[in-house]
Amino acid sequence: MELDERKTTILQAIIKNYLETGEPVGSRTISKYTDLNLSSATIRNEMADLEELGYIVQPHTSAGRIPSDKGYRFYVDTMMSEHEKEVEQLKDVLLEKEEKLDHMLKQAAKLMAVNTNYATMVTAPRSKRNTLKFLQLSRMDESHLLAVIVIEGNLIKNTVIEVTESLDDETMLKLNILLNTHLNGLSVEEISLGTIASLKGQAGMYGPIIAEVIDAVAETIKEDEDLEIYTSGTNNIFKYPELSDNQKASDLINAFEEKQLLTQLIDENSEEGSNEIKVYIGEESPIQTMKDCSIVTANYEFGDGMRGMIGIIGPKRMDYDKVVGTIKTIKSQLDTMYKKDN
């Protein structure tokens, strides 16, 4: 038995209706809802077939049908993309203000949440290859030096270093030249103990300062590696009764707060098939606590091999069209952003 056109229409109608109401859909509803002009009895026959095929399930014998994961999957794969229209509005909002990256990503997460009424996440872009691009040591006041560390991809960090005595301009210059000539372009793996020892030797009495700077560099690069994640719309979870019973809601909120859990999603997503939009339905989700949810994710590129992820998490009956549209828009905005931002 295969899915003929009529079955497809009915399946589509069931899913659409269920997306709207969240209630199991009965045969009579479909009989009136579609323009097939079939009686509820006929629909019942078809629904029995669809159930046998695994596209829909019955929560209990005398209830209507709801889509199974397979049903959603079919819907997502074949029936989507209608209303990419209202998404247009999003485009400008993000561009409106050239914010700091930090703010921009927060903004992106929020924008998606407001637009879709689901929970959303955005990870900061990060690069596989973290090398030192630029390093500057300056005198801030008598007893403090400021080390500015720029990582490939323009991630910038500052560290304040305490010194016991003030350094003169010439020393500062020498230290800067020393550091830059030896360290530029190196990744944390490439900065060997040998390099460090040699640098310290050349710095003479300023060896301890050099050591501190190098520590800071290592820490900065490492820090970049443990990921920043921005989330928004967490409390949208409460809008969907099937997610808002206490245990589930608590688990979900927890996953969003303990952002660590979300990294499973990122790992899953960062490697292959990198440029497409992925849809995880129910049990397909890499995150166990989200098996009652659907997750839509995409990667964005930020130039220089930097990439981040955006994702929307909602109930299985989420509005896939809209979510995919939103993700697409935000993705393309972020994709083009770095060109004007670096």
Next chain:
Amino acid sequence: MELDERKTTILQAIIKNYLETGEPVGSRTISKYTDLNLSSATIRNEMADLEELGYIVQPHTSAGRIPSDKGYRFYVDTMMSEHEKEVEQLKDVLLEKEEKLDHMLKQAAKLMAVNTNYATMVTAPRSKRNTLKFLQLSRMDESHLLAVIVIEGNLIKNTVIEVTESLDDETMLKLNILLNTHLNGLSVEEISLGTIASLKGQAGMYGPIIAEVIDAVAETIKEDEDLEIYTSGTNNIFKYPELSDNQKASDLINAFEEKQLLTQLIDENSEEGSNEIKVYIGEESPIQTMKDCSIVTANYEFGDGMRGMIGIIGPKRMDYDKVVGTIKTIKSQLDTMYKKDN
């Protein structure tokens, strides 16, 4: 009628019991619970008095009593401070690692959440008087300058500025001297249009760069003013049935995510009576959506007139002793932190 000693004891017993169980407390329970050796009937009489005095209320005629806001208030004001013991453990954890400020505050919020099982918040320290302490312009690569801006209190921001042509070392030096001599120590209000015009004039063809730098300075100072807030333990809300019905939980989670709402708390708290620990019970809360909660807050000093806030939000029947103890500990840790951190 006044609160005599016996009434106080009974009130204390009622509150203690209610804190533990979360259920209304009956006269028989108290009769057995305390060592007063009074029958439940006597207790009932006293409880009727306490209710008349407004310290306890009855959810409905045939239920036990629960503390009113006034009752909690009395409890907090008079009966607290017993077990500051177990709090000791916290002290070391924070000191364990000298993290970046950012990480440290996150850590502080989390620590409090884990320790108390309530929701917590920590704001980044900020200063009333935001003046420019140090400004450095450096050449990052051919087409990009890096401006490092240090605000009084060692808040550091970086901005990348795009330039069409590479600048030579001498120009860089001149610009740096120009900027520092004219801007150092000024607040954003003090940098007048006159100052800016004069600077631009002196910079000649590099006027546009100066303008961009000044913009960045203004933005940095302003950005410092819209506050960063770290939260943790949000999902602890679900542990307290009286807060975890859908509407309340949703509102609370929302308040924590839309950190903006929390600023009401900060405004309330930043001005006067600055150095004490404040306890808001129920309706006393400055945040409307938290009127079913209690909030405990304190300010911490970060040197240079910088100050931030820490707070714990939980059900009205929170363990006030423990919460106040935890807040005290974290506060004192943060108070002493800046000395070794700047």
Next chain:
DNA sequence: GTTAGCACTCTTTTGAGTTGAGTGCTAACA
């Protein structure tokens, strides 16, 4: 192939009855 109709199933709602915790009040006691 489609439909009407009916018996059947199962959830949800409703309401009555029961239980149990707790109170207020009164009368008696010390």
Next chain:
DNA sequence: TGTTAGCACTCAACTCAAAAGAGTGCTAAC
């Protein structure tokens, strides 16, 4: 005068059965 025992009363919470309602599967007829 303060304390207590006892009793009638209240009310939320629980249980249980009945009724309602939504929806199905199946059969027979069109």
